[in-house]
Amino acid sequence: MSPSALKGVPVQQKADRLVPILLIAGVLLVTFDVVWAFTVSPLVRGAQLSESVVIAGQVVSSKLLLSQKIFYLHVPVAIASFVALLAAAWQGVRFLATKRRAFDVRAKTAMQVTLALIVATMISGDLWTRFEWGVWWVWEPRLTTYFILMLLVIAYFILRNAIEDEERRARFSAVFGIIAAVDAPISFMVTRLVPSSVHPVVFRTDSGLPPNMLIPFLVGMLGMLLVTWALYKLALRVNEQADEVETLKEQLEEADGRVQRAAADEALERLRAQAAVVTGEAAHGPAADSNHAHEDQ
Amino acid sequence: MDAILSEVYSTVLPAAPFVIAAYVGVWLVIAVFVLMLWGKQRKTSEDIAALREALDRRERESGDGQSR
Numbered sequence: 001m002s003p004s005a006l007k008g009v010p011v012q013q014k015a016d017r018l019v020p021i022l023l024i025a026g027v028l029l030v031t032f033d034v035v036w037a038f039t040v041s042p043l044v045r046g047a048q049l050s051e052s053v054v055i056a057g058q059v060v061s062s063k064l065l066l067s068q069k070i071f072y073l074h075v076p077v078a079i080a081s082f083v084a085l086l087a088a089a090w091q092g093v094r095f096l097a098t099k100r101r102a103f104d105v106r107a108k109t110a111m112q113v114t115l116a117l118i119v120a121t122m123i124s125g126d127l128w129t130r131f132e133w134g135v136w137w138v139w140e141p142r143l144t145t146y147f148i149l150m151l152l153v154i155a156y157f158i159l160r161n162a163i164e165d166e167e168r169r170a171r172f173s174a175v176f177g178i179i180a181a182v183d184a185p186i187s188f189m190v191t192r193l194v195p196s197s198v199h200p201v202v203f204r205t206d207s208g209l210p211p212n213m214l215i216p217f218l219v220g221m222l223g224m225l226l227v228t229w230a231l232y233k234l235a236l237r238v239n240e241q242a243d244e245v246e247t248l249k250e251q252l253e254e255a256d257g258r259v260q261r262a263a264a265d266e267a268l269e270r271l272r273a274q275a276a277v278v279t280g281e282a283a284h285g286p287a288a289d290s291n292h293a294h295e296d297q
Numbered sequence: 298m299d300a301i302l303s304e305v306y307s308t309v310l311p312a313a314p315f316v317i318a319a320y321v322g323v324w325l326v327i328a329v330f331v332l333m334l335w336g337k338q339r340k341t342s343e344d345i346a347a348l349r350e351a352l353d354r355r356e357r358e359s360g361d362g363q364s365r
Contacts, residue, residue, distance in 0.1 A: 034320065046308060053301045064305055066312040070319045077323055116330040123322035131315040231330065238334050241341040248348035255355040262359075 016233065023230035029223025030073070036216035037072040044068045067131045071200070072217055074124040076224035078146075081117035082184040084110050084228055085153070089181030092174035104170035105243055107177055109236045111156050113228060118150045142199035145187035152180035 045062035052061040088110035095103035125143075130136050137143065156176055163169035191199045209217065 043309070049301065049304055051301060053299075053305060055302075055305070060305055063308055066309040066316055069316050073320055073323055113330075116326055120323040120326040123326065124319035127315045127319040127322065131312050227327070231327070234331070234334050238338045238341065241338060241345060245341050245344045245348065248345065248352065252348055252352055252355070255352060255359070259355065259359060 016237070019230050019233045022226050023234075026223045026226030026228075026230060029219050029226065030076070031223075033072055033076070033216040033220025033223060036212075036219070037069055041069075041072075041213045041216060042210075067128055070124055070128045072220055073224075074121060074128065075217070076221040077117055077124065078121040079188075079221060080224045080228040081114055081121055081149075082188055083225065084114040084117055084232065085149070085181050085184045087232070088114060089178045092177040095170055095174045099167075101166075101170065101243070104174065105239050106236060107174060108160065109232060109239050111153060111177060112235050112239075113232050115150075115153050115157070116231070117228065118146075118153060121146070122150065140199055141190040141194045142187065145183060145190050149180070149183045149187055152176075152183060156180060 043064035043066060045060075046065040047063045049061055049063060052059050054060070088107045091103050091107035091110055094100075095107060125146075126136055129138065129143075156173060159176055160169055160173050163172060
């Protein structure tokens with residue numbers, strides 16, 4: 001899209017028009033990450049071999065691990081889930097500061113994206129755990145804190161559904177979202193802070209990843225963040241439309257109420273008029289009758 | 298295959314289904330999320346159109362009522 005095509009278009013609409021482009025760009029970057037990871041990046045080494053062997057001119061003394069390739073997608077998705085959760089908390093803060101309904105809708109949307117990314121992270125992570133550790137789940141610090149994170153996000157939606165009043169729902173959800181987001185940095189840092197953690201740490205400054213492993217990883221991370229942003233914008237559009245449905249329903253109820261009130265007022269006026277006629281007849285009836293009688297005589 | 302090479306690659310083939318499942322799983326979740334959004338958008342678009350039409354009808358009716 002040329003910049004001239006976007007001249008005079010409000011910022012919000014410009015951002016909306018960029019959504020498909022950014023989604024495609026994100027998917028392409030993640031695809032680039034995956035292709036690079038499986039073609040250029042070397043297999044990492046596992047358990048020691050009984051004896052060394054030369055493969056393609058290199059001495060190999062350990063088993064080669066394919067399962068590590070999961071991290072090229074698993075880690076970007078997990079980090080994107082943290083970012084989405086922090087974005088939800090930020091929108092919650094903005095709601096509490098301004099009381100504007102739009103920020104509540106944005107916070108809810110970011111939470112929906114967070115939940116989708118958490119489920120994706122759980123699936124990919126569990127498959128790695130099952131293969132490498134031979135079990136589906138281990139109560140180690142990273143998995144435990146991430147599991148708590150998932151429960152908090154689910155609880156956020158349960159809380160939203162439990163509160164009828166719109167203003168209270170938005171306020172309580174904002175506060176809960178902010179509290180839930182505290183778990184994101186804890187979950188991210190726990191493998192670095194707890195020495196007993198057995199969860200691999202992929203993203204760190206001293207990881208010593210060679211460029212042919214680090215580049216696809218970073219590209220995949222950027223791609224997944226773009227995909228996340230596009231998903232957020234798509235979901236936001238849908239939630240704003242759902243919000244509009246509620247507003248239109250209220251307007252329709254109001255319009256129906258006005259019509260019913262007008263009909264009721266009209267009926268009341270008719271009854272009053274009839275009552276006035278009846279009262280008039282009752283009050284003046286005998287006198288009028290006697291007057292008529294006098295006239296006849 | 299050479300015994301030592303078999304040992305080198307002993308975890309590669311068994312890991313393949315897990316790696317493939319992980320990649321498919323991630324994209325499947327995202328695809329399901331997008332499909333859910335798409336379904337909801339279709340429904341809300343229809344609702345918005347129907348509600349706007351109903352509101353217009355009410356306005357026309359109330360306008361006719363006032364003119365009479």
